[in-house]
Amino acid sequence: MGRIEEAPASLKRSIGLRTVVTTSAGLTFASSTFLVVVTVAAMVRGNTAWLPILIAGILCALAAAAFSELNSLYPNAAGIRVYIQRAFGEPVALMASLTYMSVVLLVVGTESYVLSYVLHAAIPQIAPPVWILLMLTLATAANFRGLKVAGMLQDVITISVVLSILAMSLLALHSSLPPAHLLLHPGTPMQVFAAAGFAIFLFVGFEWVTPLAEEVTDVRFISRGMFIAVGLLTLVYALIATAMFAAAPKAQLLGAALQRNPIPHLTFAAAAFGPAGRLVMILTSICMSLTTFNAGLISVSRFLFASARDNVLPSRLAHLSVRYATPDVAVFVVYAGALAVSLFVYFSRQYVVLVNLAAATEALIYAFAGAAVVMLRKKEPQRTRAFRMAGGMLLPALVCILFVLLGLGVLLQPEWDSYGAGILLIAIGAGWWLYVRSVVMPRKKRLRAEQNARPSRRPRKDT
Amino acid sequence: MTSETQETLDHSLHSFASDCNAHEKLRVMNRDWNRTIHIHATDLNCHFTLTTQQSSVTVSAGAPDHADLVVMGDAELLTQIFYGELSPNEPYNEGTLRLKGSEEDILRLDFVTAMLWGE
Numbered sequence: 001m002g003r004i005e006e007a008p009a010s011l012k013r014s015i016g017l018r019t020v021v022t023t024s025a026g027l028t029f030a031s032s033t034f035l036v037v038v039t040v041a042a043m044v045r046g047n048t049a050w051l052p053i054l055i056a057g058i059l060c061a062l063a064a065a066a067f068s069e070l071n072s073l074y075p076n077a078a079g080i081r082v083y084i085q086r087a088f089g090e091p092v093a094l095m096a097s098l099t100y101m102s103v104v105l106l107v108v109g110t111e112s113y114v115l116s117y118v119l120h121a122a123i124p125q126i127a128p129p130v131w132i133l134l135m136l137t138l139a140t141a142a143n144f145r146g147l148k149v150a151g152m153l154q155d156v157i158t159i160s161v162v163l164s165i166l167a168m169s170l171l172a173l174h175s176s177l178p179p180a181h182l183l184l185h186p187g188t189p190m191q192v193f194a195a196a197g198f199a200i201f202l203f204v205g206f207e208w209v210t211p212l213a214e215e216v217t218d219v220r221f222i223s224r225g226m227f228i229a230v231g232l233l234t235l236v237y238a239l240i241a242t243a244m245f246a247a248a249p250k251a252q253l254l255g256a257a258l259q260r261n262p263i264p265h266l267t268f269a270a271a272a273f274g275p276a277g278r279l280v281m282i283l284t285s286i287c288m289s290l291t292t293f294n295a296g297l298i299s300v301s302r303f304l305f306a307s308a309r310d311n312v313l314p315s316r317l318a319h320l321s322v323r324y325a326t327p328d329v330a331v332f333v334v335y336a337g338a339l340a341v342s343l344f345v346y347f348s349r350q351y352v353v354l355v356n357l358a359a360a361t362e363a364l365i366y367a368f369a370g371a372a373v374v375m376l377r378k379k380e381p382q383r384t385r386a387f388r389m390a391g392g393m394l395l396p397a398l399v400c401i402l403f404v405l406l407g408l409g410v411l412l413q414p415e416w417d418s419y420g421a422g423i424l425l426i427a428i429g430a431g432w433w434l435y436v437r438s439v440v441m442p443r444k445k446r447l448r449a450e451q452n453a454r455p456s457r458r459p460r461k462d463t
Numbered sequence: 464m465t466s467e468t469q470e471t472l473d474h475s476l477h478s479f480a481s482d483c484n485a486h487e488k489l490r491v492m493n494r495d496w497n498r499t500i501h502i503h504a505t506d507l508n509c510h511f512t513l514t515t516q517q518s519s520v521t522v523s524a525g526a527p528d529h530a531d532l533v534v535m536g537d538a539e540l541l542t543q544i545f546y547g548e549l550s551p552n553e554p555y556n557e558g559t560l561r562l563k564g565s566e567e568d569i570l571r572l573d574f575v576t577a578m579l580w581g582e
Contacts, residue, residue, distance in 0.1 A: 076555065076561070086558060093556075146567075148567070214564060214569065302570060310552040320577060323491075454548070456546075457478060457546045
């Protein structure tokens, strides 16, 4: 029989602020972000990419405030799924989380495309598609064995990446600082706004740190960690964007219209520091992709498992490997999906569509976060919040509106890369919505009824 | 009523432990998962300790000094989960079941319930 006690037990292992910051920033760093940096720079005039990146960073800090309040309400590893479910109900939460995870899988495809070129630059004898196959097989093997980049290793990788990029940026700017007029005239406000929407991709995943809410020593570390990480990412990307266009010719960084340069960061490093700099950038890029691959593949496979357990996806995906204690079927489904997307990106070169899709989806998820703050303040005003977003109802509502506009700004440009992403997002979202309404919700209703009819295992009471 | 609810929760935990100990595949999977799990029924403010040690699961009354994982919820909810009447996913996604610990341990506990009742 349990005894009545006041103090709950303390956890044997817990995470501090440093790991929260490195996890939040580390999940965001990826080799494909350099493609975004140069595309953002090409969308504005002169060398002013720092401005849309700064605007995107400030907006993401507002989104971080919304996530902080939601996380303090529900410190739960299921994160966004729980917040949306509490605010808008289960069908909307399922549609949003299934769409989000589908997009994450597409981002892994883009990342493996870029990394395959980075590795091909290091060892040219091996063609990029072979690298794609090798990398995904290796990452899947690690995922299958349950190996995860976390804790101290995550700290070391993220700190090395930040120091490497900062050092290269500052050294390049020291030797070729652009003139002031190039840094201060970005073009029209619409150009800057559209570029800021695209720059949201640079921050994709900073909020994935909220699952750590259940293992931190102080739940407030999550909000502090997200703010510090967003600030750090803004600084790093604004500096590298400025340095890249100061040290290397724009045409070389961007490549030709039909054959874009997939590795502009290597072009920059070679132009600024020669072969040694290129080698350092290759190593930095590999570190950046390592955490993205690991987190992306693990998150999607565990999400498939949890969704199968929750009767949302086919039950086969809940199968477990007894030997390694991992969801083996889900891991292999993710492997097949990531490989298909990667090879599609390699042969079609349609990665800008996927980057636009990811940026717009992320913007819409942030809009959901703002809206969830407003809704939950109305629905659950008495519930304790360790963090409360400032600005009453106005600021979270503004976050929602701004991110909807940013998302639409990314999707409503006249180029195929932009409206193609819009069509894809509508197709994915509508497909999941139909699936949830017509398959998942009736199935859940039926299973709940069956569950209630099942004989009880409880001891019988003799009266 | 309180005492009766507490007794039922206690019974559900022992029933869960014996199910785990009788499940051969689960014993293989958990051969190196040695953890102390603190079960806290928040409405009754009563505590139990579930210990997994070399594939064997035991239950004792009271809170441990240090836990790897803390499972919190009201007594009826915990009872339903440990009897296998309710999948933990639904209350977890609703925010009524709270877990504190590493993601790996939280996931492993879900693996255990999946293998017992859900797969």
